[in-house]
Amino acid sequence: MAAIYSLYIINKSGGLIYYKDYGSAGRMDTNDSLRVASLWHSMHAISQQLSPVSGCSGIELLQADTFDLHCFQSLTGTKFFVVCEPGTQHMESLLKFIYELYTDYVLKNPFYEMEMPIRCELFDINLSQAVQKDRVALLGR
């Protein structure tokens, strides 16, 4: 079954607030992950300007030979994107689910400072459960 390589969450200014990798493919050190995050933030913004269709809200899917990148942007500007094996199913539902986990375990934590890196254990625990392969399949029902 197709696998998820990594998950990124970036705040509305393009700063990386969460990075988790799930496989050996595409594992990155801190600096590289920060670079990918700001690169993606810029690409996403530019794509909105370049789009021939008006009212475009940015790139949702990037397909390459060795990976797919699915991106979800909330109306508040926070972007959740996942790098996965080409052809992985149900990534959009997974991203929406991760958004819900974010609104619960991160935003409702009164000690979490907005726009800052996420250091919430409950978020990590619930996220790991969500990303497990069998759970991802359930999201697609």
Added chain:
Amino acid sequence: MAPVGPRSGEAIFASVERVNAELFTLTYGAIVRQLLTDLEEVEEVNKQLDQMGYNIGIRLIDEFLAKSNVSRCVDFKETAEVIAKVGFKMFLGVTASVTNWDAEGTCCNIVLEDNPLVDFVELPDTCQGLYYCNILSGVIRGALEMVSMKTEVTWVRDMLRGDDVFELQVKLLKQVPEEYPYKDDE
């Protein structure tokens, strides 16, 4: 998987975990009383309640968007309707209505017939300038700011001051979409 449409306030309210209404009313009352004791000035308390509401609103908006699945509103009129019908229903269990639109469609009033924050509350003479529910104006202002709308939210009618309903005026000051900064001189 087919895209899920927006959910009604009723449906979301029924699906989330709820807390005892008396506990909610008592907790809010305790907050207001403590602020009055600490700050003494009614104006200061109003400001503090608004600030607290703002801090709640900036976090609440994502919760609202995640649970309700609403898509981007076309104009401010739709925004106000969504706040009144889905937002208030989802978080306070009450339905509000939108009235009194101005000509440009940037200013309206939201009317609440029912308000769980003020159950059992009466304002004494010493607190006549107090907007007891000022946290609500902060919540709306904070939430809208996170979706690029700068607004001004003020109380028009307040049942604790003798009126028959609670009425908030929500005025859109400006839309501030996130702009990617381009350097023109290069």
